Amino acid sequence: MSGRLLRLACATAMAAGIALAPVSAAADPEPGTGTGRSVAELLTDLQRLYRDAEKATETYNGTEERLTAQRAVVKRLDAELARARLSLRDSRGEAGRLARQQYRNSSDLSPYLRLLLARDPQHALDQGHVIGQLARDRADTVGRLTGHEKKADELAGRAREALAEQVALAKRQEEARDAVRERLSAVEELLASLTPEELAALAEAERSGTTRAQEAFMTSGALGDDARPSAEGDRAVRFAVDQVGKPYEWGAEGPASYDCSGLTSVAWERAGTPIPRTSQEQWARLERVPLDELRPGDLVVYFPEATHVAMYLGDGTVVQAPRPGAEVKVSPIAANPVLGAVRPDPGGEPVRRYTPPRLPEGATDGSDEGYAGGYAPAAPETSMR
Template identity: 70%
Template sequence: MAGTVAGAILAPAPALAAPEPRERSVAELLTDLQRLYRETEQATETYNATEEKLRKQRAVVTRLDAALSRARLSLHDSRGAAGRLARQQYQNTSDLSPYLRLLLARDPQHALDQGHVIGRLARERAATVGRLTGTERKADELARKARKALDEQLALAQRQKKDKEAVHKRLRKVEELLASLTPDQLTAVAALERQDIATAQRAFMASGALAAADDKPSRKAHRAIRYARKQLGKPYKWGAEGPKSYDCSGLTSQAWAHAGTPIPRTSQEQWAQLERVPLTELRPGDLVIYFPDATHVALYLGKGKVVQAPRPGEKIRISPIASNPVLGAVRPEIKPPKPPRGTPRSSPAHRSSPRSQPGR
């Protein structure tokens, strides 16, 4: 009996069949895909910011190296001049004081003239030594700054490498998810995304956010729009600034650069540094910033449309303004300064408006 009980206790329990993994819904797949795309764009903008800092740091290093070369050349010249003066002083050394030479001189006036010459040479010697000392200090300071700038450049290069790896890691996740989907799932996800964008666009336009928006671009904005439109159909590529491919902020920064107004490279810096305008005052050429952390940007065309470099695997295209959650808008053009009081007002086209807070 005991053996039977023991056997019953020790006998392995029958294996239970593992539950079949639940197939994710189309909505869940779309959510996952959009999250991965957004993470990729966040990593891309981080890479772009580091690349921009590295570009500026390289310019600093180049400038300091050039200044250090000039300082070293000047130091070499100053040392040569100091050496020549030292040799002259050695060759003209006399145990007689200037006063005794004056008393013993056959021509006292000539001796006085010589004294003036000797005094002038002494002042020149002092000036040469002063220049030498100052140049040495300057060269030492420039060498210190150049070493520090180079260290910062190397640190930025290391950070850029890590940022690049982060982008590749997120791109691989996107590719893995897309590869795991069947053709029917891919079709369904794309259809649901189009439906969501259409719904968001209808709600956005019905809200009246663009009711008072001006559809007349300025001259520079027109040039930026024309440039952006010429890029339609070119592929999105992270970190790219054209001319064959672009990422989102690469497109907007290049469009305005070609219009004659350089702007920051990344969407986050564009949001942080450019003049913010409410959506009710949006006009063609303004930049629409997306997501709470400002990681996507598009160029406004008017009538609720933008041109954008959407994401990896897609091409530059015209899209509804509500394709992504709108954070606000910025205007790249610099406002003219306000005229002093009493100055006659200029035409309305040249009047400046007070700084606005972003529309939401």
């Protein structure tokens, strides 16, 4: 999905039922900006725009997944229909041969009357058996023809319906794509309207807000001691860490770029456990785990609508693909409002020994929410890498 929303004016709602103190960008005194809006107001606007883009991206990803599945249905029905039509053609050919044979053997006397007038009783009995078999063959041929016609008609109807559904999904996918582009364009317009000083102030407010949120989260007791991951969880974590530094791109599933659920789904697929593509489906279909039982590889889901997801690394950190303009990076777990956590492999046994992966240089650099690339502040401690 699109990425992070700014984690500034939200209380963290814990799945464990722990409410943290709200953190607001307006908590510190702020001077006005050149646009006539305070930093808090600009942050609120940016948060709303990115959140809208995030929802639209999640809709796009979900529609793309359903469209892929529907294409497979259409392909399967087309193949079944082709086989049914081939069987129907064979049945019609058999029925035609039977009709031609009956025409060539026709006479003024019916086969049954000739049987009664036969001089040789044994021969008559043999003929009766043959005639009975021919009658059964004709009945079977007509039955197969009727059955194949019915099946072909039924499959043709189902194929038409499936194709219509595919067309409708493709249209919805285009609408979702356009919605993402429209919302990201609004983000670009807002950022383009700001001065370098305003951008720097935004980045500093983001940084301090995330720091306060993380401190509140970690002191709340929401997290327990880190557990060891399963073997598959270990592989998923190492794959995700290997992607650090690659750019966020909405709808992307690697290998050059990712969106947030693209990163988590591909990481677990590479680990040997395929999971749903979107963050909302991951939240809905995977097993929930309490935050105080998190282990590396578990997925942390954010926002009430489950529109963002990251992978837990341990020690209160996650690896995530933030929003456009950002790169895959390591972030504090509380950089966004936590909804809860899920485990892709609830039956996986913890490994006996676990050594966390070595993080690449600069893995934690940059904003955890992300700016659009061309508009990131220049200050090294707050800018995008």
